[in-house]
Amino acid sequence: MKNNFKTIEQLHEELINGKITSQQLIDEAIKRSHKLQKECNAFVTILDDAQAHDISDNLLSGIPYGIKDNYSTKGILSTGSSNTLKDYIPFFNATAIDKLTTSGAIPVNKTVLDEFGMGGTGTTGHTGTVLNPWNKKHMCAGSSAGSACAVAAGVYPFATGSDTGDSIRKPAAYCGIVGYKPTYGMISRYGLFPFASSLDHCGVLTRNVKDAAIVVDNMKGKDKNDMTTWDSSQIHLRKSITGEVKGKKLCYIKELCDINNYKDADDTLKEHLKNFQATLDKCQKLGIEIKEESIDKRLLNAISSVYVVISCAEATSNMSNLTGIVFGPRSKKDNYIEMMKDYRTNGFCSLIKRRFIIGSYVLQKENKERYFYNAQKARRLIVDEWKKLFQKYDGVILPVGSGPAKYLDDKKNPQITNIKSLEEHLQVGNFGGFPSITIPNGFINNMPVGVNITGKCYDDANILNIAYALETSMNYKNQIAKEFDYEI
Amino acid sequence: MKYKALIGLEMHCEISTTNTKVFSRSRNSFNECPNSNVRPLDMGFPGTLPVVNKEAVKKALTMSIILNCTQPEYLYFERKNYYYPDLPKGYQITQDTKPAPIGINGQLKYDCDGQFKIAQIDNIHLEEDTCSMDHYETFSTLDYNRAGVPLLELVTKPTFHNSKEAVSFLETMRNIYQYTNISEADSKKGQVRCDVNVSIMDENLDETDPKNWGTKVEIKNVNSFSGVKAVIDYEIKRQIKAKEDGTYDEMEQQTRRWDEETGTTIYMRNKVDAIDYRYFIEPNIPKFKISTNWLKDIKASIPKLAHERKETYMNDYKLSNYDAAILVKEKNISDYYEETIKCGADPKLASNWITSVILGYLNKELLNIDEIYVTPLMLKELIDMVNKGTISSKQGKEVLFKSLEEQKDPKTIVQESGMKQIGSSDEILKIVTEVLDENTENINKYKAGRSNVVDFLVGQVMKKTRGQANPTITRKMMIEEIEKR
Numbered sequence A: 001m002k003n004n005f006k007t008i009e010q011l012h013e014e015l016i017n018g019k020i021t022s023q024q025l026i027d028e029a030i031k032r033s034h035k036l037q038k039e040c041n042a043f044v045t046i047l048d049d050a051q052a053h054d055i056s057d058n059l060l061s062g063i064p065y066g067i068k069d070n071y072s073t074k075g076i077l078s079t080g081s082s083n084t085l086k087d088y089i090p091f092f093n094a095t096a097i098d099k100l101t102t103s104g105a106i107p108v109n110k111t112v113l114d115e116f117g118m119g120g121t122g123t124t125g126h127t128g129t130v131l132n133p134w135n136k137k138h139m140c141a142g143s144s145a146g147s148a149c150a151v152a153a154g155v156y157p158f159a160t161g162s163d164t165g166d167s168i169r170k171p172a173a174y175c176g177i178v179g180y181k182p183t184y185g186m187i188s189r190y191g192l193f194p195f196a197s198s199l200d201h202c203g204v205l206t207r208n209v210k211d212a213a214i215v216v217d218n219m220k221g222k223d224k225n226d227m228t229t230w231d232s233s234q235i236h237l238r239k240s241i242t243g244e245v246k247g248k249k250l251c252y253i254k255e256l257c258d259i260n261n262y263k264d265a266d267d268t269l270k271e272h273l274k275n276f277q278a279t280l281d282k283c284q285k286l287g288i289e290i291k292e293e294s295i296d297k298r299l300l301n302a303i304s305s306v307y308v309v310i311s312c313a314e315a316t317s318n319m320s321n322l323t324g325i326v327f328g329p330r331s332k333k334d335n336y337i338e339m340m341k342d343y344r345t346n347g348f349c350s351l352i353k354r355r356f357i358i359g360s361y362v363l364q365k366e367n368k369e370r371y372f373y374n375a376q377k378a379r380r381l382i383v384d385e386w387k388k389l390f391q392k393y394d395g396v397i398l399p400v401g402s403g404p405a406k407y408l409d410d411k412k413n414p415q416i417t418n419i420k421s422l423e424e425h426l427q428v429g430n431f432g433g434f435p436s437i438t439i440p441n442g443f444i445n446n447m448p449v450g451v452n453i454t455g456k457c458y459d460d461a462n463i464l465n466i467a468y469a470l471e472t473s474m475n476y477k478n479q480i481a482k483e484f485d486y487e488i
Numbered sequence B: 001m002k003y004k005a006l007i008g009l010e011m012h013c014e015i016s017t018t019n020t021k022v023f024s025r026s027r028n029s030f031n032e033c034p035n036s037n038v039r040p041l042d043m044g045f046p047g048t049l050p051v052v053n054k055e056a057v058k059k060a061l062t063m064s065i066i067l068n069c070t071q072p073e074y075l076y077f078e079r080k081n082y083y084y085p086d087l088p089k090g091y092q093i094t095q096d097t098k099p100a101p102i103g104i105n106g107q108l109k110y111d112c113d114g115q116f117k118i119a120q121i122d123n124i125h126l127e128e129d130t131c132s133m134d135h136y137e138t139f140s141t142l143d144y145n146r147a148g149v150p151l152l153e154l155v156t157k158p159t160f161h162n163s164k165e166a167v168s169f170l171e172t173m174r175n176i177y178q179y180t181n182i183s184e185a186d187s188k189k190g191q192v193r194c195d196v197n198v199s200i201m202d203e204n205l206d207e208t209d210p211k212n213w214g215t216k217v218e219i220k221n222v223n224s225f226s227g228v229k230a231v232i233d234y235e236i237k238r239q240i241k242a243k244e245d246g247t248y249d250e251m252e253q254q255t256r257r258w259d260e261e262t263g264t265t266i267y268m269r270n271k272v273d274a275i276d277y278r279y280f281i282e283p284n285i286p287k288f289k290i291s292t293n294w295l296k297d298i299k300a301s302i303p304k305l306a307h308e309r310k311e312t313y314m315n316d317y318k319l320s321n322y323d324a325a326i327l328v329k330e331k332n333i334s335d336y337y338e339e340t341i342k343c344g345a346d347p348k349l350a351s352n353w354i355t356s357v358i359l360g361y362l363n364k365e366l367l368n369i370d371e372i373y374v375t376p377l378m379l380k381e382l383i384d385m386v387n388k389g390t391i392s393s394k395q396g397k398e399v400l401f402k403s404l405e406e407q408k409d410p411k412t413i414v415q416e417s418g419m420k421q422i423g424s425s426d427e428i429l430k431i432v433t434e435v436l437d438e439n440t441e442n443i444n445k446y447k448a449g450r451s452n453v454v455d456f457l458v459g460q461v462m463k464k465t466r467g468q469a470n471p472t473i474t475r476k477m478m479i480e481e482i483e484k485r
Helices: A009-015 A022-041 A095-103 A144-152 A168-176 A211-221 A267-285 A298-320 A336-347 A352-362 A364-393 A420-424 A428-430 A460-472 B053-064 B163-179 B224-244 B292-300 B306-315 B319-328 B331-341 B347-365 B376-387 B393-406 B412-418 B424-440 B440-447 B454-467 B471-484
Strands: A043-046 A064-068 A106-110 A158-163 A178-181 A200-204 A249-253 A289-293 A395-399 A436-443 A447-455 B003-014 B078-079 B090-095 B103-112 B115-128 B132-135 B140-143 B150-156 B192-202 B217-222 B254-259 B265-270
Touching: A009 A022, A009 A211, A022 A043, A022 A064, A022 A106, A022 A144, A043 A144, A043 B053, A064 A144, A095 A158, A095 A211, A144 A158, A144 A168, A144 A200, A158 A178, A158 A211, A168 A178, A168 A436, A168 A447, A178 A211, A178 A460, A200 A211, A211 A436, A211 A460, A249 A267, A249 A364, A267 A289, A267 A436, A267 A447, A267 A460, A298 A352, A298 A364, A298 A420, A298 A428, A298 B078, A352 A364, A364 A395, A364 A428, A395 A460, A436 A460, A436 B053, A447 A460, B003 B163, B003 B224, B053 B103, B053 B115, B053 B150, B053 B163, B053 B292, B053 B454, B090 B115, B103 B163, B115 B163, B150 B265, B163 B192, B163 B224, B163 B306, B163 B331, B192 B224, B217 B224, B217 B265, B224 B254, B224 B265, B306 B319, B306 B331, B319 B331, B319 B347, B331 B347, B347 B376, B347 B393, B376 B393, B376 B412, B393 B412, B424 B440, B424 B454, B424 B471, B440 B454, B454 B471
Parallel strands: A064 A106, A064 A158, A249 A289, A249 A395, B217 B254
Antiparallel strands: A043 A106, A158 A200, A178 A200, A178 A436, A395 A447, A436 A447, B003 B150, B003 B192, B078 B090, B103 B115, B115 B150, B132 B140, B192 B217, B254 B265
C-alpha cells in the first residue's frame, strides 16, 4: 500500500518497526505539498526544513501534518490568510499546537483559509483561491479549505481546522474526507485567531474516523489560558471506538431531508437526499434505530440569520486589535487614525468589511434589542430544540449541504428556493457547542458528498463510535482524490 | 433666584495589590521600565484570551460589600468596543449595568467637616486599565505596563451638593482603599482618576425628583482631588452665570474636559456625538457563580476601617475627636499607633508622642511613617523612660528628635549623653528656694489669688536646670514652699 493511504495506526506500526522513517514521511509530505500547491494553491507556507521526530509510544510521533494558518505558530509565519497579518511571525504557539508538538507530530505546512475563517468558499484568502482536488472547477468550501484540500490529496493523514459555522465539516464533505469538531471547550482556543469566540472551535480533518479520534485525543485538555476549556482527561476517544452500535438511536429532521420541501429541486439535490436515505438504511442494517423528527420551520429558517448576527457582532470586536500598530504591516500614514484606516481598508477583503458593518450595526444601541438580543434568544431556542432531541437520541444525522462542492463560477450553481436551512444547519453544532462529525457517504457527478452526525455536549466518544461504524459499512474510508493517487 | 448643585462622581481606582493583572499573568506593579510587565494578551496579540484573576474579583467584592451594594448571583464581564491607541484589543473588558456588575445600589456614610452624610452609590464595577501614552512633538510612546491592571470604577448618583462634600467622599474612599489593602490609591502614581458631573437646579425644587434636575455636564479625566474641587467650583459658577445670562436653556447635555493651565472646562462633545460602545457579554469568560459562602468569607475578612478604629480610639482609649481623626487619617500611621500600644505603651501617651513629635517630623521631612528609624517598640521604651522619670518629657522630645535624625536607638542616646532627670527632692528644693528668693513679688501675687504664677515659677526652675528637673515634683514642692512663706 502507498504511504499516503495508510492510517495513523498503520504508519505508527511501520515507524516502530523501522519499515519507514519519520524523515521519509516528512520528505514525501513536502514533495506532495509543492505539487499540490501548483495544482490547487492550498498553502500559505511550506516548511521545507521540517525535521524528523523520535518515535515514541505516541501514535502521532513522527507523523507529518498541516496547520490551518489561523493557528499561532511560534517562529512560523501565521497570516490568518489575511493581508493584515501577511508578515506576522508569532512568538508563541497555540496550545493545541504545543500539544501536538509534545505528541511528536511534525508540521510541514500552513494551510490557506478564507480570511480569518470568515467565508465558506476558500476564495477569500490573501494568497488566492483554493481549488478542489477532485475537480479544479469546484471549490473546497471553507474556511478550512487548504486543510481539506491537502488531506484529500493525501499530503498527510491530518490537518488542523477551525469551525465557527461549518468550517471544518463542510469542506470535509466537499473533499470526501472526515471533519470533526469536538464539544466546545474540549480543545483550547488559546492561539487560534478568533472569528466569533462563542462559536469558534478547534478541530481536525482526516481520512478516517479513528484518525480524527487519535488527533483530538492529543489536542484536547483543560488549558489555564482558556477559561472555556474543561477537564476531559477521563475521555479517551480512540479507545472508546468499538464499532458496537446496536441499539443506538439517531434521528433526522423531516423539514430538511424531505425532497418535497424543495419544489424546484434539481437532479443533484434529489440524488443527494436519496443518497442520504441510502445511508440511513446502512445505519439501520448496523442495528441503529432511525426516526424522523419534526422541527418548527420558523426555527430552522432562523438558523442562518442568527449565525450572521452573532458571528458578525463578535467578529467586529475580535478583529479590532488589528490596527497595524503593534503587529502586522504598519501603514505609512502620518497619524494613528489614518494609519489604522489605511491598514484596515487595504488589508481586509470586501466580504469581511461587509461583515464588520453588519456586526457594528446589530450592536448599535438602537438596533441591539431587535437584532443582537433577539438572535441570542433564537440561538437558545434552537439549541433547546436540539437538546430535546438528544434526550431521545444519541445524535441527529443530516446530509451536509445540498450536494457536492459548488462550482467556483457561481453562475453554474443551481438556485433552489428554501435551500438555506439545508445548507446552513451545521451552524447549530456551533450554537450549542455540540460534538459534530462529517464523513463521506458517496459521490454525485463524480464529486464526493458527506453526511453529518451531531450529538450532545461531552458525548464525543459516542458520536465518533457511531460515525466509525457507519464509515466501516461504506467504501469511502481513507479515500484520496483520484488525480493525486500516485507514488511520489 | 438661588440655585443648588447636584454632583455625581466616577472614581476610577487601580487595584494595586494583586500579584498579577486582572486578565493576564503579567505582574501588576507600578513604575518599572516601560513595557516590561507585558504578556501577549496585554498587547492584544491574535489568539490571546483573558483569564480572570480571582484575587482581583475578591477585592472588588470586598469594596462592593463595604459600599453596601447588592452583589450579583453570577459574575459576567462585557466588552466595551472603541478604537483608541491606548486600547490594544480594540475593546475594554469591563462590566456594564446589565447584567449586574460587581455591586449596585449602595450607600456610604462619610464625614464632611465633622458632619455625617450619606452618599448614594449607583454601581461599582471591575475592569481593565488601558496602556499609558506620552505625546511628544512628532511622536507618541505607548507603555503597556498599565494595560490590564485591575481597575475599580465607582459611580455615584448625583448625591453631592458642593465640592466639599465630593472631596470629603473621595478622601473617605481613598482611605477605605488603603485600609482594605486594595490599593495605595495614590493619585501621584495615576492610580486614582475621576470624572465629575455637575448640574444645577432651583434651590426650592425637590431634588429627589429627576424631573427637576438641570442639564448634566460631564467633565472627564480629573486626576487629583484638588482638581475635582476646582472643577466643581468652576462649573457651578459657569452654569449659574448661564442661568443668569438666560443662555442656560440652550445648553445641551455635554462632555467637557478640565484644563489645568487655564483653570477652566472646555467643551468636547454633546450627547448626539456620544460614542456607542456596542457592549456585549465577553464570550471568552464563562459566567461565574458567586457563592454566598464566598461572600461570607470575604465579609469576615474585611479589616477594621478608619471610622471603626476612630471609635475605638475615642471610646476605649479616651482620645479626643481631633487626635483620633489625625491618627486614622492614614492607615500606616494608625497601624504604627496600634503597634506601639501592642508593645505596651499607654494609648493616651502614645497618641501624644505620635501626633506631636513624629507627625511633625514626617511633615517637615516629607517622609512616610514606614520610612522612619524609630520603631513602635523604641517609642514605647522612650515613653517608659519618661514615665519612670529617668528623663523629663522635655528631654524625651529631644531624644526622639535626635533618634529620628541620627537613626540611633533612644536608649543609646540617653546613655551616651548621660542624660538624667533631677528627681532628688534636696536638689530641687535648693533651686526652688533660690527662685522664690529671687521672685518675692510673685509670692504676694499668689497669695492674692493669682495661682497661675506657679507656672512662671516652675518655668524658672526648669530654666536653671536646663529642663532636667522633674516638673511634677517641682510644681508640688513650689506650692508647698510658697504656702510656707
